[in-house]
Amino acid sequence: MTLPLYGTASQSVGFSSDRARSVVRLRSIESGAERHVADFALAKAPHEVRRAIEADWSSILVVSEGAIDLPSSFQGRLVVVPPKYGYLADGDVIGFDHASRKFRTLYRRNSAHNSFLVTERCNNYCLMCSQPPKDVDDRWILSEIKESLPLIDRATGALTFTGGETLSDWQDFIAVLKECRDRLPATAIQVLTNGRAFVDSQIVDAWKDIGHPNLMAAIPVYASVDHVHDHVVQAKGAFDETILGILKLKDRGQRVEIRVVLHALTAPIIEDTGRWLARNLPFVDHVALMGLENTGFAIANDATLWMDPVDYGDGLARAVDHLSAAGVNVSVYNLPKCVLPKSVWPHALQSISDWKNGFVEECDRCDAKNTCSGFFTTGRPRFSRGVRAVTFDREELSRLVN
């Protein structure tokens, strides 16, 4: 199933008009934690509102079908969201637009898959982009992220920044990463970027100066040949800049992950790409070979991009072999075990974010379900003809148990 991360509040009270947006952190009514000005009591049902008021909360978010009648004495702020946002929990953070009452779930404390969208602008225009770029002034998003960071649990294991191109406003974004260094030093920070900005030594030096102990730039490389990569990202010269950017990052000792999204333009040559990466960039920290998320531009370009994973499994296995043999840490993302050759299984991870991860009926009979990536639930999911329940024999079962 897909968690709705965007929505519109049915009712809001008490938000000033001096500012357009607020960042809101939810707290359970009983929470004894020190209250921040951004903290809202989370009333999971209308009847809990009174309890919240009694507990001296002046800011309340209610999950409710209908409108809330407030006591006239209530002078605080109130937001009412529909029941489908009932997943919201203590410690979660949302961004709320006062005028439109639109909100976005920015952070869920209990999720291992938190990501912040940094901007929708991008200098690539990838054929399969799941987040199609828009050329709009959205610099307010970075301000919202800055406001959110102090509200995030310091025990958060991992945080991803995504886009658009995250380095579109590189100075402001690097300031955000410095905030992460100071506030979330124990959190693994992953930044999705096309890496082209790192051609500029000023930017790559600024990146190095962030000094977060666990910062990774995740950069896509789609081929070993310039025009193939450039076509996929719809930007001439991108391959040259991306590879140079990776080299400059590694030259400065920065951590880099390479991402290859697999579709009809990249999957048939994945063995070549894997061999090329193993030979030329064996010093990167991780390579992720990723199944396609059929959403955004991927739907528009379906005829160009769709390739059944069972038709590229052998090449994928050889790519994994080349990379492993060169000592490169390699993973396969987003592809269910049943469509992959067994040699790839140890590399296949449960990579799909919890809020958009699902299984099909066939999976109920499958022995591998517990360790399987499953499927994306977003966009218009396409299923391989290879999808089938996997049955382990006794030997495999006992190996799993042990």
Added chain:
Amino acid sequence: MARFLPPESFSAATEDLSLLPFNFERTGANRYLVANMVGDFIRLTEDELHRLVGLQVRPGDGLYEKAYAAHLVTGASQKAQRQLLAARLRSRMSFLQQVTPLHIFVVTLRCEHSCPYCQVSRQSTDRSRFDMSEETAMRALDIAFASPAARIKIEFQGGEPLLNFPLIRTIVAAAKARSGKKLEFVIASNLALLDDTVLEFCKANNVLLSTSLDGPADLHNKNRPRPGGNSHELAVAGIRRAREILGPDAVGALMTTTEASLDRVDDIIDEYLKLGLDGIFLRPLSPFGFAIKTKQFAKYDARKWLAFYERGLRRVLEINRKGTPFREFYAALLLTRMLSDRPIGYVDLRSPAGAGLGALVYNYDGSVFASDEGRMLAETGDDAFRLGHVEHDSYNSLILSDKLIGAISSSLTQCAPECSTCVYESHCGADPVYHHATQGDALGIKPLSAFCARQKGIMGLLLDILENSPEDAAILRRWGAA
């Protein structure tokens, strides 16, 4: 939504293309082996090679993609491939950052063996004449510690170094008392004199042992005579004992190939396997004995040796296929160079040559040589690689001596005739001592060089297996990765 552009919109025009440096060799009718600047290989047909050289390649024609991925062609205004090649070349050559990591101390020339292939040992009991003095050893240690390498290996050689064991003790203690370098110690011994005192000393000081094992008893004892004719028995017992006391990785064995070995490779390998060793180094016939005297360094010998090597390598692969991990170390070394950019400073397989830059040899009498083979040459009256003497030379005066600079600069494979254009250049090395010994010239005429014939032969064989025998290729790739 903006319109998406077709693939053609991202193709470079021919005038924007530029060739990158590469070497090639004709390997058959219409077949060429091509290597880029860092030794990645691809195969091209003659027509493909012509089209590439003429830049008659177009994105989408298949050849462009092949050549681009192999860094043979690039965009004239692009930088990434040039930077990748630069980074990779820098990595491959970074062994140069560790200057003179190996220091060989010939603590005595005396030996109780009388191997015919050895040019340097003496059967004498005259200690004063053939043992290194403590004073010489300390001067040599001064020089070793003046070398720039942060980690140095001190190797004790002879003769039979255990005949001067007290000096080994003194040198190890003195080296350890000095600060500033990480130290490794190796004693190259026939193990005939190995006893508990020596083993305890090795254990206490992390000293490794390196020994000779030429094969089964009859072959070994024929190659390595000693009074009692029991060299093999003592070596095997020594290896077993050393592995037991010091650990399985603390003793290595090396074989020397002689004429008598050439049709015995399976027996030789089985002997190593039987002893539980994890691999074998199939070494070429040394030119510093028999071959020098008779000037028999022609290709005929190389071909015979290559047949021996190929048979041995195939036997080793068969052992692996049957489930026992066992390596041929020379192939492993070459494969690491062919399949990765890890810096390999192996003394005989590098350019600039390893003479002096990779190792210095301090002879028992205080003379300093650029290599062990250089010392052997001096024993036959040729001082070409005698760089100086511990009495009146310093590390700098030895390394900057005209002899060494001359030998190294005149033998660089990167600019030598036949080498600079050789398809295997990236993975090969300069061997000025060998070529001086066999041809009287540090550079040498490569078509006449058995070294060259062996190198090309082995690398050709490895490429053939990598490309055509998947199961063996997987084994070879593991060797190259480790």
